[in-house]
Amino acid sequence: MEDNLTDRKKKILKAIIKTYMETGEPVGSRTISKYTDLNVSSATIRNEMSDLTDLGYIIQPHTSAGRIPSDKGYRLYVDELMQEKEDEIEEIRNLMIEKTDKMEKVLKNVAKVLASNTNYATMISVPQYSGSKLKFIQLSRVNELQLVAVVVCEGNVIRNQIIDLDEEMDDETILKLNLLLNTNLNGLPIQDINLGMIARLKEQAGIHSGLVARVLDAVAATIQVDEDDLEIYTSGATNFFKYPELSDKQRATELISTFEEKQQLADLVKEHMSDSENTGVQVYIGDELPIPTMKDCSVVTATYELGEGMHGTIGIVGPKRMDYENVVNNLKTLKVELDQVFRKNKNDNDDSQ
Amino acid sequence: MEDNLTDRKKKILKAIIKTYMETGEPVGSRTISKYTDLNVSSATIRNEMSDLTDLGYIIQPHTSAGRIPSDKGYRLYVDELMQEKEDEIEEIRNLMIEKTDKMEKVLKNVAKVLASNTNYATMISVPQYSGSKLKFIQLSRVNELQLVAVVVCEGNVIRNQIIDLDEEMDDETILKLNLLLNTNLNGLPIQDINLGMIARLKEQAGIHSGLVARVLDAVAATIQVDEDDLEIYTSGATNFFKYPELSDKQRATELISTFEEKQQLADLVKEHMSDSENTGVQVYIGDELPIPTMKDCSVVTATYELGEGMHGTIGIVGPKRMDYENVVNNLKTLKVELDQVFRKNKNDNDDSQ
């Protein structure tokens, strides 16, 4: 991309984008001429705007309308023109401080507060425990024909499952199995616990019966629980209605459906997580997004880290004319807050999910 | 309510409602005159419609429009005029048969299929275990300073929690506590396990240390996990857009927000569950609903039973002119299907939630 814009052109582009963010309507030369401190006439602005149009930074919806920023224009804005703004996100901080015991509730609340703060739709993914290691595993007898398998991973994520038996299993066998499982599996990253390893365990167990084999399979299933479909909480989907360019029936339906289904959001988050080694804040504008429904939107995402390899993603979805400065700053602050909260609560109660 | 309508009036009312269900627009006398097999002229219909208007069964939006059903009209339709229709809900049956391992997924799928079948918004509550009894409880050591408490209830619901310790707890104490907990609590309905009972346990334990007391409190918290906020899955919220009378920006925003927030839906479900001892299908029309946002909607709910005191609620939310016959029949069939599926899978894996 050539970036040989004069300072004045940049100033004008920035003014156009900021004005368009507020009004949502094409902005004309006269408005800019008054808005900026450039002290040039509207005619001069017109000439400059004509250039900017040719360069592809702004677009003219129709002959006699003002200009609106193009994706390229937004991109330049986000990459260069936007200035860091320190604003306080007191509300989120307060929300965090009030002791919320369940991660699920914290996440839902974060999404909610963020949505009402920004007036955009928000999403937050439940942190994944990539590379998390197995910490403790235990089989216990519930009654004659039922066992319960409990698996605790790093980050205190608990998974469990009831295992139904065809025939009774004696205490000694259960004890042996527990010993076997713990000595062999503890400390291993959960994704390393695969079928081959289970097969070896079965051999080691001596497979007195199909029963033991079946229990081991069930334990493996408990450990391997749906590693790849990650849960996402959303909020503020109806905020799309606040932006005329997104609120016609067609678009709104598609967008809100996307938010309701969540599958596509999950895909986006996955892509985001694998894409960027940098865990910073990322901005996707219009067609840069893999979701066609969102071609008229921008998405700002941030990865939050919880230590021990756990990390999740927060995202904000709004119109292209979203207030990037505010959103980016919100997310940056939030990243830090979330980090602290979870570190503090790290050893508190988690629920498996 | 007087119910001295002539047969012809009933037929006409029914015809008006059915036509209005399809079109969503006020229906005039001529339409009815052609639609029905009464072989009377539109003028006659007009006279009858005039009567029905006086009686409050139908409403005239403005002087020169056709008529639309009133809440009272719908109520009569649902209570008397609607005929049972046996239609196949093959899709749901298929969905059920394909082995879905997780209750969560089954429920989400049910909501989804139902929404796409009916073209209305749907909700389904995760079954509650009212009166469910404690089946098994166990404390295990994860490491020096962490225990995990596992509680299994009837219906194979598992709850668990990590308990952090200030100081190490020896194996013997853990063993004692397990014995104490199981002998005293097994078989008890979970809502009977209250603070008083825990206090008595503490006494029995002899309280060597504050440590034991704290662990017991944590166990109690694990058992008592948020009994009162029930989880709800929704689908098809964007279906509201399909009905012009609900799809103006104001109303759609409110309705979809209600579906996104879910709190009000949960309240409605709770009310429904406590209200009706009859576990059948129930219809709420317009102002009969406790949610003001939904005054232009109707809601059809059904309770599904899973045995052992577990039950949940399915609901369909649509315009007042919803196709009650189809919806009611869908729900009735679904009730049976759900029942069977869960009974079959009853001993399969459940997740705590």
Next chain:
DNA sequence: TGTTAGCACTCCTTGAAATCGAGTGCTAAC
């Protein structure tokens, strides 16, 4: 050479007026 005023032109928006048409209520006849 860059800036500015002026002007014709485009095209969307707004609002008023005209038209349309579905539906009604009433009356008179069957």
Next chain:
DNA sequence: GTTAGCACTCGATTTCAAGGAGTGCTAACA
């Protein structure tokens, strides 16, 4: 009790003119 006929109502749709914001171009100016 039913029906045909007719005047009337009133929202919806269409049409048309006026208004206005904004542009591009040209010519003059510093």
